[in-house]
Amino acid sequence: MPMTRLTTLFALGVMIAVTTGCSGEDDAAPITLELWTLALRPTFTDYMTDLCERFEEAHAEADGGRGVQVVWVDVPFNAVNRKLVAASAAGRGPDVMNLSDRDFARVAALGGLAGLDDLLPASTTQLYLPGASRVLVMDGQTRALPWYLTTSVRLCNADLLATGGLSPDSVADDWAGLREQARRYHEQTGRFLISLPLGESSELPTMVLGEGLTPFRETSEGLRADLTRPEVVAMVSAWVELYRDGALPRSAATRDHAAITELYQNGQLAVAQTGANMLRRIRDANPAVFADTAVRSAITGGLGRSHVAVMVLGVSSRSEHPALAAQLAAWVTSSENQTELARQSGVLPSTPASLNDPFFAPPDSLQHDSADRMIAYARSISAEALPEAVAFTPAMPAWPDLRRTFSEGLKRALLDGEAVPDTLADIGREWDAILASHRPVNEEVLPPTEPATHRVMAEMEAGAER
């Protein structure tokens, strides 16, 4: 037989083998569920592996005995957007995905998340803290389950504060006072007292809502922008002026919250408002700064409620096994599993049952005489604030667009010298156009405007005094 025919036959054989081998799903093979998490490997590899194995064991008889295999994929925090978009567009997206609350809104708005109300019993979706789960209901459907949470504490570098004549206890506990101190501190020392993401991923919109101000007005066509009201203009102007005066680092305009932790752990920032779990990172990265650190309660807005950042688990709208995927999300976010994760990581759980664990109680002595004690103290402050904490994020599909527009607009004021009232008026017009292009929403989607109760306020004040 000539060589060419042999080659042709061989190629044909390979093609047939490949195509028959790839055709169809093996009915006897376990159902595969892909779970994406954010930056948990390698620290929590054992925890996650155990979690997945226990889920597989509990669902060994699923789908007529096929069982379930959970494929856990850990994705770097900064890469999740790109990877998720690329994988989903290629039809290879995960069944269950871990998202930050900010990314959640974007993915939900694009129709990437399945409604969970039809997949899980109401008793499951109501297990979580209302301040965290409120933001996950969009267009009348629960689109994700809250997983772990972060409320802020104030980290004070006593050594750096002393160079400007301040101490952790003399640092102002309201934003206006802190801005004033930041200006004086910079004039005296040339250093920075605080920083805040004003431009990139601006935190000002959530801070405005945390003050009890509503940057929206109700109209017959749904919510419209109300950014030019004097209180909002005054608040935004105060921060922009502080930046223009040079009392905030340049990264305040161009970097997100990650820059604050970096600056603090490098000893370039005297006060950082950030998650209590960051203390561990600072301890590992710069023990000298950690040793100078004192922890105080976070500054809140006028409502006295902390903003809570929510990590969520959602089920892809393209999942082939949405019911099982929803069960996996519920399993990962269950009270028992969250309590264990919190013990290992120091993050806050989203289930009230987990918060009752002694792990979240204040340490016996409040002297910061050991690293673990300080971390425990920071954790207890965060946990105390949690029951009344709120995700100051409107639960509407347009929110990611509104927030991005705000950030871009504010960069013009910060970096191109635009007048703040003009900038806010421009942003308001853009907000109106965005809101008009979405399904009308009313004030129900906005976070609550009631102040925290006295009980929690008193506890927070007591914490600050300690």
Next chain:
Amino acid sequence: MSKAVSLRPYRAWTPYVFLLPGVAVLGVFIVGSFVQVVGYSLTDTNAFNDGDWVGLDHYRRLLHDKKFWYCLGNSFLYLLVTPVLMALSLSAAMLVHAGLRWAWGLRTWLFLPVVTPTIVGAIAWKLLLNEDQGLLNTGWEALGFDPVYWLSERPWTLVSAMLVTIWKGFGYFMMIFLAGLVGIPRELEEAATVDGAGRLAVFRHVTLPSLRPVLVLVALISSISALKVFDELYVTIKGAPISHQTAVPLIFETAFEQGEFGRACAIGVTLFVVLLAFSLVQLLVVRDR
């Protein structure tokens, strides 16, 4: 006696058979993808949904989108790197070509940025240009000057990214010029020298005209690269307003940050048309001369 070699008769389709693999690869990966992108640009497809037909809506919206025009304008501003790159790389090539004893080491040293990953180089530049603690501003302020806001304020944002592009690219173009210089017959320059021409005159009347095809090639390649620049901007000035960036970062942001594939494809197609027109004009201008 050797066996007679039988030559098969020439068939008209034989060349096409040889062309087929190349055409197939180009067809699938270039033309096919491009047609798909044009198709997407006419829908509101996103990462999670196939989307509906919207016709020319994205293109109509682009016409009134200030951000798009800013970014396109910045793309053309970025073309300023081309003359700088050409001047620097030609100078470096002539230095290396001059027959100096340390030419080999110099060539290697100048070529190093080319083999350095762009991301690594851009991060190093970003640290150097850091506005609060960067080496450049620290030195600048020590001399009594105000700090320069390299990474956040216009026009320094684009200048910073251009610096990275130039640093990264000029070694590559130096090698192309070097190949061109090696190809110029020595006799031409020697004859001009014998005729009394100075170094500058030799360069102007012999070297430069001989390098014309290389100059055209470098101008074309570097300007198209400048219009398509992304990595340097993404790493160096990420966080600066999008209106400080060029068209490709806008495509990236629209597709991967906002998830709007349809709109991103429309920007991509528009940029392609602009690039095509620019290249054609450039070629026509060069040909006429």
